[in-house]
Amino acid sequence: DAMVIQNPRYQVTQFGKPVTLSCSQTLNHNVMYWYQQKSSQAPKLLFHYYDKDFNNEADTPDNFQSRRPNTSFCFLDIRSPGLGDAAMYLCATSRGLAGEETQYFGPGTRLLVL
Amino acid sequence: DQQVKQNSPSLSVQEGRISILNCDYTNSMFDYFLWYKKYPAEGPTFLISISSIKDKNEDGRFTVFLNKSAKHLSLHIVPSQPGDSAVYFCAASGSPGTYKYIFGTGTRLKVLA
Numbered sequence: 001d002a003m004v005i006q007n008p009r010y011q012v013t014q015f016g017k018p019v020t021l022s023c024s025q026t027l028n029h030n031v032m033y034w035y036q037q038k039s040s041q042a043p044k045l046l047f048h049y050y051d052k053d054f055n056n057e058a059d060t061p062d063n064f065q066s067r068r069p070n071t072s073f074c075f076l077d078i079r080s081p082g083l084g085d086a087a088m089y090l091c092a093t094s095r096g097l098a099g100e101e102t103q104y105f106g107p108g109t110r111l112l113v114l
Numbered sequence: 115d116q117q118v119k120q121n122s123p124s125l126s127v128q129e130g131r132i133s134i135l136n137c138d139y140t141n142s143m144f145d146y147f148l149w150y151k152k153y154p155a156e157g158p159t160f161l162i163s164i165s166s167i168k169d170k171n172e173d174g175r176f177t178v179f180l181n182k183s184a185k186h187l188s189l190h191i192v193p194s195q196p197g198d199s200a201v202y203f204c205a206a207s208g209s210p211g212t213y214k215y216i217f218g219t220g221t222r223l224k225v226l227a
Binding site for chain 1: 116118123145146148150155156157158159160163165203207208213214215216217218219220
């Protein structure tokens, strides 16, 4: 089945210790997104890639970076995690960038910062 | 400023009855709306969508209604089943120059057997 896969599902890191979350997709979609979702809040878009073009949301902290080495994979790097970065991180994909393109989500990685 | 609002954090409904989940938005430029369902430990799954040129879209037990003048949409589930118990997110897109989805905070639906 075509899908969006996120690894690991749970990640524990220490305050200030860099951490990388990964996402892969078998849908061959052009666009990959990273969202942050904190408890009882709406998912918040951090950035997206359209093919190799990276687009950062204006309010995404510099502490968050992303890499997309190929169509299938996208990584979220948190350079110096703070306690406030503990959240669920959701990866999503879509064929294109039009407002009517359905986004398909992975299961998420729950990040805990100690 | 929350542009998409789901004012009911939770809803309980008896099996077989109708579930109505509500969503309000403030940006009149939104022209496409979606509902996603999320089970625990899973990512959101697309459920149903509606374009602003329509006021109703139906897919099996799920119907979405859009009232543009009131900037309100609702998701009806008839009949409700225990497997429908999940968190439902409303999302909107279509502000000019942006592709982004703006999500609501979700409503947790519990269908009681």
